[in-house]
Ligand SMILES: [Zn+2]
């Protein structure tokens with residue numbers, strides 16, 4: 001009924017989609033998801049099918065290791081992710097957090113466990129007051145829910 005009154009739209013471009021909270025096929029095709037091979041510390045994708053599996057380390061991380069053991073990134077931050085993330089941060093499009101968290105969960109597969117704890121980067125209290133929400137906390141909560149249910153991005 002609600003879908004008839006308010007047909008679901010692609011979160012990025014606004015095209016009609018079958019189900020709310022998703023991207024259309026065109027926008028999905030524009031995502032550059034980061035898949036193996038990538039640096040296991042900072043998730044920098046390597047351009048070729050380099051050997052080494054999950055233990056590849058980029059030159060920057062090898063020379064100056066970050067203070068964490070493993071890092072993942074869901075996608076290259078280019079035009080399409082920008083259309084999802086900037087509205088999440090600055091235009092109250094909080095529904096984008098659920099979709100983004102599904103991609104984050106897929107990227108973090110193997111690192112996230114049922115008892116994992118998700119800690120968002122804090123937002124300065126002045127910014128929190130003006131924005132009314134912490135987008136990192138929304139992502140962390142959505143990621144925790146997604147990881148707990150083992151969901152995959154559509
Ligand atoms: Zn679209």
Ligand SMILES: [Zn+2]
Nearest residue numbers: 039042058061
């Ligand atoms: Zn790296």
